Each structure stands twice: as C-alpha cells, then as structure tokens.
Amino acid sequence: MGLLIEGKWHDQWYETKNSKGEFVREQAGFRHWITSDGRPGPTGEGRFRAEPGRYHLYVSLACPWAHRTLIFRKLKGLEDLITVSVVSPHMLEQGWSFDRETGSTGDHLYGSEFMHQIYTRAQADYTGRVTVPVLWDKQQQTIVSNESSEIIRMFNSAFNDLTGNECDLWPELLRDEIEELNSWIYETVNNGVYRSGFATTQDAYEHNVKDLFASLDRIEVILSHNRYLAGAKLTEADWRLFTTLIRFDAVYHGHFKCNLKQLREYPNISGYVRELYQIEGVAETVNMEHIKQHYYYSHDMINPTRIVPVGPEHNFDAPHGREAI
Numbered sequence: 001m002g003l004l005i006e007g008k009w010h011d012q013w014y015e016t017k018n019s020k021g022e023f024v025r026e027q028a029g030f031r032h033w034i035t036s037d038g039r040p041g042p043t044g045e046g047r048f049r050a051e052p053g054r055y056h057l058y059v060s061l062a063c064p065w066a067h068r069t070l071i072f073r074k075l076k077g078l079e080d081l082i083t084v085s086v087v088s089p090h091m092l093e094q095g096w097s098f099d100r101e102t103g104s105t106g107d108h109l110y111g112s113e114f115m116h117q118i119y120t121r122a123q124a125d126y127t128g129r130v131t132v133p134v135l136w137d138k139q140q141q142t143i144v145s146n147e148s149s150e151i152i153r154m155f156n157s158a159f160n161d162l163t164g165n166e167c168d169l170w171p172e173l174l175r176d177e178i179e180e181l182n183s184w185i186y187e188t189v190n191n192g193v194y195r196s197g198f199a200t201t202q203d204a205y206e207h208n209v210k211d212l213f214a215s216l217d218r219i220e221v222i223l224s225h226n227r228y229l230a231g232a233k234l235t236e237a238d239w240r241l242f243t244t245l246i247r248f249d250a251v252y253h254g255h256f257k258c259n260l261k262q263l264r265e266y267p268n269i270s271g272y273v274r275e276l277y278q279i280e281g282v283a284e285t286v287n288m289e290h291i292k293q294h295y296y297y298s299h300d301m302i303n304p305t306r307i308v309p310v311g312p313e314h315n316f317d318a319p320h321g322r323e324a325i
C-alpha cells in the first residue's frame with residue numbers, strides 16, 4: 001500500500017501521527033463529469049460526452065466505494081456501454097495490481113501491471129493515493145473521475161438518452177433529504193468503519209466505533225418505519241449505505257473491530273440489506289471472496305499473519321419481510 005509523489009510510487013501506510021491517531025481520507029484528485037452533451041458538470045472541465053464504448057471503469061470487487069459504481073452500472077443498464085477491469089483483491093507493496101493469479105481480470109485497456117500506472121498515464125507527475133474506482137476516458141486517455149459519489153450521479157442521468165433507462169436514484173424532490181442522510185452516514189458509517197479500523201490510538205478507535213454504532217441505532221429506527229432511508233422510494237442514499245452494510249459482519253466487525261454488535265442483531269437493517277441484495281442484478285456485484293481476501297490479506301499492519309477467516313456464514317437470499325413496512 002502506498003501513494004504516488006510526483007509520479008513516483010512510494011510504499012507507505014496511512015499517516016496518522018499528525019492527527020492524533022485518526023485516519024484522514026484524502027480528497028479524490030480527478031473531478032470531471034460525463035454529461036449528456038459534453039458540457040462541464042459541477043466541477044472540472046467539459047469535453048466528456050456520454051457515448052457508448054468510450055468509458056471504462058477500474059474497480060475492486062472488495063472496495064465499498066467501487067461497489068457503488070458497479071451497482072449503478074447494473075441498475076442503469078450501462079453494462080454494454082461501459083467496460084470494466086477488476087483489480088486483484090490483494091493490495092500489497094505496489095498498491096492495487098492486475099495480477100490475474102490472485103483474482104484480477106487484468107487491465108483490459110493497456111495490460112498494465114499496477115493501478116498506479118493508470119494514474120501516471122493520465123498525469124505523469126501525479127501526487128496522491130491511488131484509489132479505485134477510476135472512471136477512464138478511452139478517447140482522451142485520461143481519468144474522468146476517481147470519486148465514487150460523483151461517478152454514481154453521472155451514471156444516474158448522463159446516459160439516459162442512450163439507454164432509455166429513466167430509473168432515478170437521485171430524484172429532485174428528495175435531494176435535500178438525501179444530502180442530509182449522506183452526510184452523517186458517510187462520516188460515521190461509510191468512512192466510520194475505516195476510521196475505526198485504521199485508528200492508531202485507543203481514543204480515536206473508541207470514539208469512532210461509538211459514533212458508528214450510534215448511527216446504526218439511528219438507522220435501525222428509521223428503517224422500522226420507512227421501507228428505505230428517504231421513505232418509500234429507493235435512492236442513492238440506500239446504495240451508498242448498502243455497500244458498507246453488506247461487508248459489515250464479514251470484515252468490519254472482525255478486522256476493523258467494529259464489534260459492539262453484528263448487523264444480524266439489527267432486525268430492520270438486516271432485512272433491508274437482504275432486500276437490496278435480492279434486487280435483480282445486485283447479487284452479481286457482491287463478491288465475498290474478494291471482500292475477505294482484500295481486507296484480511298492486504299492490511300498486514302492490522303492482520304500480520306494474513307489469515308483470512310472462514311466465517312461468518314450468511315444467507316442474503318433468505319426472505320427479507322420488508323413488504324410489511
């Protein structure tokens with residue numbers, strides 16, 4: 001695991017000395033937007049028009065942020081329009097790799113060995129962490145975006161004229177509510193599991209775990225009277241939460257020590273996770289083997305033996321009972 005400094009790879013773990021043991025997530029560096037007509041989006045430059053076959057997604061099947069983009073690609077009918085390469089779940093000295101022996105599909109575009117080569121292909125002197133997902137423009141040979149929350153919004157609408165898919169996961173009328181949900185769920189749950197697991201002081205760990213479980217308690221109450229987070233309609237807020245929840249008992253509970261409870265102890269949350277998992281196409285985006293291999297094998301600072309646990313058993317196909325809500 002490491003990062004690029006002026007285009008050179010450096011193998012180093014996250015810096016937490018200057019933040020009292022707190023893990024601080026770096027802002028994504030590429031923030032352009034694909035739009036239906038190629039005009040600029042909210043940030044970055046224009047010139048990224050929605051076109052079939054022009055864009056490529058680099059993902060890890062283990063990564064909750066990349067997982068969001070795969071779910072949107074599926075639900076928005078973009079599989080024939082946007083191609084995908086999957087990295088190996090093992091993120092080692094050179095960061096994410098395209099090692100086919102350990103589960104990567106290989107880099108379908110350039111046959112690269114490592115993901116950092118994709119970043120330096122886009123920008124030779126890039127400085128920053130080499131994260132997935134990456135949305136790549138084959139035409140201009142550059143990165144459109146490496147920010148999942150923005151990639152899913154592009155997928156939600158930019159290609160609608162090409163696909164005819166009008167499913168709207170960010171509906172105008174619910175935007176304020178979705179924004180509000182996203183902000184505390186991102187801080188305390190999506191990023192909260194990382195802030196717990198990557199903390200390097202007892203204090204930082206404890207307060208992040210407590211905040212995480214306070215939010216899970218709050219979500220359990222919301223889901224006792226709402227079918228979905230924002231009410232009766234499934235929205236992006238649900239998918240953003242889902243990719244953390246589906247990993248919870250398998251990796252965050254053990255590896256990241258988020259262990260006040262298992263998710264299965266929350267009846268509404270666990271029914272909700274099963275309901276989302278059972279939506280057509282979603283189960284195919286979930287790969288528990290990559291998920292467990294990635295966390296337990298890659299983070300040798302947390303798990304030096306690299307032993308990957310065999311459990312827990314789960315059955316996301318069991319009846320979810322959410323129709324009653």
Ligand SMILES: N[C@@H](CCC(=O)N[C@@H](CS)C(=O)NCC(=O)O)C(=O)O
Pocket residue numbers: 001002027028060062063064065066129130131132133146147148149
């Ligand atoms: N803001 C990014 C975060 C992506 C991210 O942190 N991905 C992790 C994988 S779960 C990663 O690639 N980490 C590598 C690193 O931090 O060096 C997003 O949501 O797209």
